[in-house]
Amino acid sequence: MGLKEKFRERLWLVRRSSSYIVFKDRVKRSRTTQFAISAILILLFVGLFADYLAPKPYWKQFTEHTYESPSLGFLMGVDHLGRDILSRVIIGANIAIYVMFTVILLSTCLGLTIGLVSGFTGGIVDAIIMRLIDIWLAFPPILLGLVLLTILGTGINNAVLAVSIALAAPYARLVRAQVIQTKERLFVENARALGVGNLGILFRHIIPNISSPLIVQAAFSLASALLSEAALSFIGLGVQPPMPSWGLMIYEARIYMRISPYGMIFPGIALFLTVLSFNILGETLRDIMDPRSISIVKL
Amino acid sequence: MSVRGLQTYILKQILMLVFTILGITVIAFAFVRLLPGDPAIALLGDFATPSEIERLRVALGLDKPLYVQYLIYLNMLIKGDLGYSMLVQEPVLDLLKPRFLNTLQLAALSIGIAVCVGVVMGVLSAWKRGTILDNLFRGISLVGFSIPVFWLALIMMLIFSLYLGLLPAIGSGDLLHTILPAMTLSMWALGPISRVTRACMLDLFEADFVTLARAKGLSQRDILLKHVLRNALIPVVTLVGLQFGTLIGGALVTEVVFNYRGLGWTMVEHLMRRDYPVIQGGILVSGLSISVINSVVDVLYRIMDPRIKGAIRG
Numbered sequence: 007m008g009l010k011e012k013f014r015e016r017l018w019l020v021r022r023s024s025s026y027i028v029f030k031d032r033v034k035r036s037r038t039t040q041f042a043i044s045a046i047l048i049l050l051f052v053g054l055f056a057d058y059l060a061p062k063p064y065w066k067q068f069t070e071h072t073y074e075s076p077s078l079g080f081l082m083g084v085d086h087l088g089r090d091i092l093s094r095v096i097i098g099a100n101i102a103i104y105v106m107f108t109v110i111l112l113s114t115c116l117g118l119t120i121g122l123v124s125g126f127t128g129g130i131v132d133a134i135i136m137r138l139i140d141i142w143l144a145f146p147p148i149l150l151g152l153v154l155l156t157i158l159g160t161g162i163n164n165a166v167l168a169v170s171i172a173l174a175a176p177y178a179r180l181v182r183a184q185v186i187q188t189k190e191r192l193f194v195e196n197a198r199a200l201g202v203g204n205l206g207i208l209f210r211h212i213i214p215n216i217s218s219p220l221i222v223q224a225a226f227s228l229a230s231a232l233l234s235e236a237a238l239s240f241i242g243l244g245v246q247p248p249m250p251s252w253g254l255m256i257y258e259a260r261i262y263m264r265i266s267p268y269g270m271i272f273p274g275i276a277l278f279l280t281v282l283s284f285n286i287l288g289e290t291l292r293d294i295m296d297p298r299s300i301s302i303v304k305l
Numbered sequence: 306m307s308v309r310g311l312q313t314y315i316l317k318q319i320l321m322l323v324f325t326i327l328g329i330t331v332i333a334f335a336f337v338r339l340l341p342g343d344p345a346i347a348l349l350g351d352f353a354t355p356s357e358i359e360r361l362r363v364a365l366g367l368d369k370p371l372y373v374q375y376l377i378y379l380n381m382l383i384k385g386d387l388g389y390s391m392l393v394q395e396p397v398l399d400l401l402k403p404r405f406l407n408t409l410q411l412a413a414l415s416i417g418i419a420v421c422v423g424v425v426m427g428v429l430s431a432w433k434r435g436t437i438l439d440n441l442f443r444g445i446s447l448v449g450f451s452i453p454v455f456w457l458a459l460i461m462m463l464i465f466s467l468y469l470g471l472l473p474a475i476g477s478g479d480l481l482h483t484i485l486p487a488m489t490l491s492m493w494a495l496g497p498i499s500r501v502t503r504a505c506m507l508d509l510f511e512a513d514f515v516t517l518a519r520a521k522g523l524s525q526r527d528i529l530l531k532h533v534l535r536n537a538l539i540p541v542v543t544l545v546g547l548q549f550g551t552l553i554g555g556a557l558v559t560e561v562v563f564n565y566r567g568l569g570w571t572m573v574e575h576l577m578r579r580d581y582p583v584i585q586g587g588i589l590v591s592g593l594s595i596s597v598i599n600s601v602v603d604v605l606y607r608i609m610d611p612r613i614k615g616a617i618r619g
Contacts, residue, residue: 137321141328144596145588146555149569153332153588156576157339233453237558240455241573253453260459260562267463274456282451289447 025218028294042286049099049280056100060093064250073266083268085259091269094250095276101251102232102280105166109231110224112170117177118220124178125185126208132182139175147172147234155243162251165244169234173227180223184216191215218295225288229281236277252277315604322600329592333585334378338371340581347581350391387589388582392575397586401571405590407477408560408567412552414480414487416545419494424541426495427502428534434507442503446496458489458562475564486563490556494548501544505537512536539609546602553598554591 020026033039052059061081062068067088074084082091124135145153147169154168188194189212197211236253238244245251247258252273259269340347345361362368366377381388387397426442433439465485466474476482509515510533518528557569564570568587575583 137324138328140321140325140596141332141592144325144329144592144599146551146557146595148557149554149572149588149591152557152572152576153336153584156584157336159341229451236453237455240558241561242577253455256453256456256459263459263463264467270456270459270463274453274460277456278452281453282448285447285451 025294029290032290032294036290038286039290042283042290045279045283046287049283050103052096053099053103056096060096062090062093064089064093064097065248066090073262075266076268082272083266085255085269086262086265091255091272094255095252095272098250098252098255098273098276101162101245101249102235102277105162105169105235105251106228106231108166109170109173109235110228112167113173113177113227113231114220114224116170116174118181120174120178121181122185122208122212125182126189126204126212128186135178136182139178142175143179145172147230148237151234151238152241152243155238160243160246162245162249165235165238169231169238172234173231177220177223177227180219181216184219185212188212188215222288222292222295225284225291229284229288232277232284233281311608314607318600318604322596325596325600326593329589329596330379330382331375332592333589334375336588337581337585338374343367347579348388348391350579353391382589387586390575390580390583392578392580392583397582400583401568401586401590404566404568404571405594407565408553408556408569411483411486411490411556411560411565411567412549414483415490415552415556416494416549418487418491419498419548420541420545422491423495423498424502424534424538426499427537427541428506428529430499430503431506431510432529439503442499446499449492449494449496452492454489454493455558455562457492458486458559461485461489462562477563477565477567482563482565486556486559486565489559490552494545494552497544497548498541501540502537505540506533509533509536539606542609543602543606546598546605550595550598550602553594 033043068080068084068090069088071080071084072086072088074080076083080090080092082095085091085094120135120139124132142150150172151165151168154171155164158164158168189207194207194211197207202210235244236251236256239251239253240257242257245254247254250273255273256270256277259267259273263270337344337347343358345358345365345367346353348365349357349361364377366374369377385398387401389396390400393400423446426445430439430442462474462485465472472485473482474485506529515528515532518532523532553568555569556567557573559565560567560570561573568591572584572587575581575587
């Protein structure tokens with residue numbers, strides 16, 4: 007069988023899977039989900055092609071227009087240094103995408119590894135790792151971010167690293183709980199009886215069976231990753247000027263809020279809509295994949 | 306659960322708490338050692354004289370191995386010495402005490418507002434399930450935890466202070482200055498509260514004792530308030546406890562926006578001026594209070610609802 011046929015078969019399997027059918031049905035019926043998915047698609051499009059879409063360079067100063075309200079020339083107004091806010095919000099989308107997806111990649115890898123080791127090994131290793139996670143969770147993400155960035159130094163990549171570390175702890179906990187449940191199940195015992203080794207059981211049997219709650223968690227984590235980065239940039243520890251991260255833009259704009267509130271309002275709306283969309287996506291996915299759980303979303 | 310079982314559980318929780326507390330002191334200790342440069346210079350700031358630096362080096366035992374340094378630090382903590390801020394010429398403990406109380410006040414007021422509004426929203430949602438009201442409340446709670454707190458804080462400030470002139474925009478000290486930040490933070494807290502209330506009440510509608518109450522001929526209102534709500538509040542209490550803990554460290558950004566002199570504001574303010582002893586103290590104070598609150602919540606939950614074996618945290 008060629009690669010193309012194999013891919014087609016896979017796609018066919020996905021399309022037949024119950025989750026996908028329920029998801030499609032949900033998207034068809036729920037306006038909220040439609041809104042969230044379109045918002046995410048727009049964000050991805052704008053973020054990926056930000057350089058071409060921004061009407062003006064994000065750093066260019068039009069000093070004679072400083073503090074101007076929205077007009078045809080500057081659709082979102084002009085900031086305190088005479089820069090076009092629309093262009094900065096668009097470039098900000100690019101930064102947001104970079105932050106969200108790098109954080110999710112890093113924190114998933116970290117949390118998955120720790121959770122798998124802890125849950126699968128059990129015993130004393132598990133007990134020690136869990137106590138360490140307790141200590142880790144004694145600090146809210148923003149505080150942990152502050153501590154880590156004080157040590158590492160400010161900047162976008164360090165902020166990404168700090169947020170990833172902060173968000174990995176709940177991940178590890180979730181993975182561990184799932185692994186402990188799954189490893190007692192009959193099909194794992196069967197596999198073991200058939201002589202499958204530890205690694206085989208982990209990768210072929212356990213990870214595929216715990217992927218649903220992880221996907222749900224990932225959607226929520228994307229939202230909280232962006233929120234944490236914005237908050238860190240807002241207190242001056244994350245993205246550094248003149249880069250236009252939404253959190254940093256709000257921080258810069260709050261000083262001249264009295265003169266012109268637009269510099270604070272528009273990046274805030276972009277940030278809010280993005281986080282909202284990912285939270286809605288997370289809720290939709292959870293309703294489909296894990297209907298029993300009640301929703302507690304963390305800060 | 307038997308009293309014996311509960312005792313064992315509490316003992317186990319205390320042991321775990323001791324471990325966590327030790328871990329937090331290790332983090333506070335390691336924080337200063339991980340800063341770039343010499344710890345003594347980091348703690349004293351840029352204007353310290355060589356003799357002062359030498360004296361602190363000896364006091365901290367910087368020439369001794371790390372574990373001895375840690376024991377020296379632990380010994381200082383037991384005596385209630387959190388270090389000394391050269392910047393404000395004051396012991397860190399004296400500096401942080403009023404700021405911590407400010408944060409407690411803010412957290413308590415926020416949670417108070419959130420519980421009042423959130424529980425009512427949750428009850429109405431469960432009662433009128435599937436109606437417009439239910440959807441509206443679910444929407445509000447979703448917006449509440451999606452909105453960036455610092456942005457909401459600025460919007461609140463814009464509306465209530467700059468445009469309407471009702472409340473002071475920045476500062477702290479009295480209740481009037483606490484209202485705006487508390488309203489901001491309660492928006493974050495109320496979503497989960499109303500959702501958990503709603504979910505638990507819907508679960509309980511199916512419970513046997515509710516069917517019994519119905520069979521006895523109690524009115525719908527009595528069942529709802531006396532039987533269902535009372536039991537639905539158990540998980541809410543747990544959630545509120547955890548949220549309260551999170552707010553002690555997590556209210557940081559809101560405090561910065563409103564210039565509210567709490568623990569978080571102090572940490573950020575002193576971070577800008579590289580006053581590291583205060584940061585070290587702040588790490589310790591917030592970490593300790595959060596972990597103590599979490600443990601108390603776990604135990605309370607166990608006492609209130611003996612059926613539950615594990616904690617719902619995480």
